[in-house]
Amino acid sequence: MLKKTLIAATAITLSAFALTACGSDSDGGDDKASDAGGPITMGFAQVGAESGWRTANTKSIQDSAKDAGVDLKFTDAQGKQENQIQAIRSYIQQKVDVIAFSPVVETGWDAVLQEAKAANIPVILTDRAVDSKDTSLYKTFLGSDFVVEGQKAGQWVVDNAADADVNGDGKINVVQLEGTTGAAPAIDRGEGFADTIKADPSIKVVASQTGDFTRDGGKQVMESFLQSQDGIDVLFAQNDDMGLGAIEAIEAAGLTPGKDIKIITVDAVHDGMQALSDGKINFIVECSPLLGPQLMDVAEKVLAGDKVDPRILTKETTFNQEQATAALPDRQY
Numbered sequence: 001m002l003k004k005t006l007i008a009a010t011a012i013t014l015s016a017f018a019l020t021a022c023g024s025d026s027d028g029g030d031d032k033a034s035d036a037g038g039p040i041t042m043g044f045a046q047v048g049a050e051s052g053w054r055t056a057n058t059k060s061i062q063d064s065a066k067d068a069g070v071d072l073k074f075t076d077a078q079g080k081q082e083n084q085i086q087a088i089r090s091y092i093q094q095k096v097d098v099i100a101f102s103p104v105v106e107t108g109w110d111a112v113l114q115e116a117k118a119a120n121i122p123v124i125l126t127d128r129a130v131d132s133k134d135t136s137l138y139k140t141f142l143g144s145d146f147v148v149e150g151q152k153a154g155q156w157v158v159d160n161a162a163d164a165d166v167n168g169d170g171k172i173n174v175v176q177l178e179g180t181t182g183a184a185p186a187i188d189r190g191e192g193f194a195d196t197i198k199a200d201p202s203i204k205v206v207a208s209q210t211g212d213f214t215r216d217g218g219k220q221v222m223e224s225f226l227q228s229q230d231g232i233d234v235l236f237a238q239n240d241d242m243g244l245g246a247i248e249a250i251e252a253a254g255l256t257p258g259k260d261i262k263i264i265t266v267d268a269v270h271d272g273m274q275a276l277s278d279g280k281i282n283f284i285v286e287c288s289p290l291l292g293p294q295l296m297d298v299a300e301k302v303l304a305g306d307k308v309d310p311r312i313l314t315k316e317t318t319f320n321q322e323q324a325t326a327a328l329p330d331r332q333y
């Protein structure tokens with residue numbers, strides 16, 4: 001059983017300490033850089049670069065690895081599960097100390113995670129969960145509660161039903177832009193939203209389609225919603241980028257986003273917050289991409305053999321127009 005002892009470089013300040021590992025493998029088989037007292041090596045398989053959120057998440061991970069002295073091997077899977085699986089296999093071959101990844105979709109991970117487990121390489125899930133019965137395949141899942149995010153979005157419609165009935169016919173017709181099909185945030189946000197709007201029978205999702213979490217996807221699907229659906233009152237876009245793409249489609253159709261169609265999104269990246277402040281979006285549910293510092297901290301603990309919570313939740317809030325305007329000057333992403 002591989003056993004490591006972590007030592008923090010002591011000559012520098014706590015906040016800028018370099019993570020290192022020392023000691024030798026009891027099985028004598030693995031020659032990892034960190035065994036010789038070198039930096040911890042982390043293999044990170046990222047989803048892709050589909051959104052502003054993802055860009056901020058990548059930056060957070062890369063910056064935090066640098067600050068912590070972690071040797072980060074980073075792969076962009078370009079939205080493809082097979083690329084992520086290939087990257088994880090390559091990290092196993094390279095005998096990294098720890099693997100972290102944000103799964104493109106929820107299912108289909110057991111085989112590769114079993115390979116990591118057999119190689120004694122701990123896995124940390126960040127941002128998105130996997131759907132597996134075997135929870136021993138990963139040490140912890142660090143990220144948001146996407147069901148709660150969907151519930152917060154749905155609650156806004158319930159609480160603002162009078163305003164949300166833009167067409168004034170007693171029915172609130174919602175169109176939904178879903179994230180990537182099969183991805184945890186798409187499944188969970190959709191579920192949280194649907195459950196919450198049941199509180200008011202006048203609110204109905206009349207059309208729902210994937211925009212793949214991208215701006216282009218949001219624009220294209222909104223164009224088709226505008227052609228196929230009469231009397232849209234509300235758009236729920238499962239991320240800011242799809243909402244921003246939809247705003248372009250709504251404006252091109254001669255309508256005023258935020259007034260003729262109420263818009264709710266998730267993320268609270270800078271462009272989304274600007275649109276909220278400008279009155280083009282009505283409400284944003286925050287989903288923080290700044291997971292890097294926590295990830296480095298958890299990796300250190302896992303490699304030190306410390307117990308870590310199997311579920312580490314990210315703290316987040318919601319924003320209305322006034323709150324977005326106040327938050328924008330200090331927004332980090």
Ligand code: AHR
Binds near residue numbers: 053054241
């Ligand atoms: O998994 C988090 C989601 O992925 C974000 O909400 C979305 O913008 C991103 O692409």
